[in-house]
Amino acid sequence: MTAPASSPRRDFARAVACSDAEIDLARLALLVAREEYPQLPPEPYLARLDQMAEEVRSRLGDETAPPVVLQELLAVLYQRHRFQGNRDAYYDPRNSFLNDVLDRRKGIPLTLGIVMLEVGWRLGLPLEGVNFPHHFLVRYAGDVLQLLIDPFDGGTVRFQDQAQEFLDRVYGGMVRVRPSYLEAASRRDMLVRLLNNLKSLYTNVGDDVRAVAAVERILLLRPDAHDEHRELGLLYVRLGRPDDAARHLRTFLDREPGSDEAPRVRAILRELGVEP
Incomplete structure (x- = not known):
């Protein structure tokens, strides 16, 4: 597991040598991709996330209510930029590389969820990942409102007590939701x-x-x-x-x-x- 002084692996190791709260999720996801694409520059892709956040702000005007911000975030991602789950080639490794997901606007639940989280965090939204079985979700964890969002299915939103609907898509009603399925993902x-x-x-x-x-x-x-x-x-x-x-x-x-x-x-x- 040794690596030269400057390499994607060494950069990855340095970037994870911190607390969880200090981890730059998008940058680390791009460092994962850099082992496949050694010349990959993270900055243009991080800038693209910044730009999408600015697009949301430009649509909001003076509106700051978090539920409205969330609605505009989903509109920018899924209507303007047309991000979508890659149902035709789900097991294509490119779906797991954040640069490819941003370029192609296709991915799996996790990588699409990372895009949603990173843009949402730039807007100050209380979003967190949810390690749901076989299908990563994003949670809007407001003070009053708790919502689950499916990043793979066009940003479909459900109340948290409707989580069984997401699970039924995977297991056809054979598995019941457990509290552990809804724990926040670090x-x-x-x-x-x-x-x-x-x-x-x-x-x-x-x-x-x-x-x-x-x-x-x-x-x-x-x-x-x-x-x-x-x-x-x-x-x-x-x-x-x-x-x-x-x-x-x-x-x-x-x-x-x-x-x-x-x-x-x-x-x-x-x-x-x-x-x-």
């Missing part, structure tokens, strides 16, 4: 979810090199994510890097000796000629 949570999306996409197509890069960055965000050491070890086994594989598999065993996966990991280590 900025680290959103970045980990973004990298987990990429890890899954790359693993499914056998691109282990890119999957390794995703896992390594998850560990920069969550050093205590012990299962990621196991996944990283298994990826290194497939890449024919036994020393790296053994190091991460042993780290997993040291930290999770009682895990259900521990016997399998010990067997893999023995196959590598390493004592567990």
Whole structure:
């Protein structure tokens, strides 16, 4: 996990070495994309978020009521700029790169949600991410009004007590909403979810090199994510890097000796000629 003095990985590591409140979500999402696009400049894309916030302000005049600001935000994103969920190519990795999402105006719930959050935060709106199962949502957390917004479906708005409707779209009424489904997502949570999306996409197509890069960055965000050491070890086994594989598999065993996966990991280590 070493990197040269100036590289997307080193810049990412530096940018996450702070409290969650200090994380610049959009900049970090663009640094995730910079491993795919090494020459990617973040500033023009951050400026584009600024510009969309200014568009909303220009439509508001003297109006400052947060619900009205929210309504104009959704109009700018989904009517003027025509952001939309990429239903035709949901598993295209470009849906997880914020620069591509801003260029193409297509994405998945999470990246479209990041756009909404970043523009909304610039307007002072009380927005937060919600790690809803299989479908990221944005919450308007007002003092009186609590609303859930689907960034993938044109900014559809529901009252929070209507959250079951969102869940039914995924599970067809077979799963009931739990309070944990509606917990606020930290900025680290959103970045980990973004990298987990990429890890899954790359693993499914056998691109282990890119999957390794995703896992390594998850560990920069969550050093205590012990299962990621196991996944990283298994990826290194497939890449024919036994020393790296053994190091991460042993780290997993040291930290999770009682895990259900521990016997399998010990067997893999023995196959590598390493004592567990």
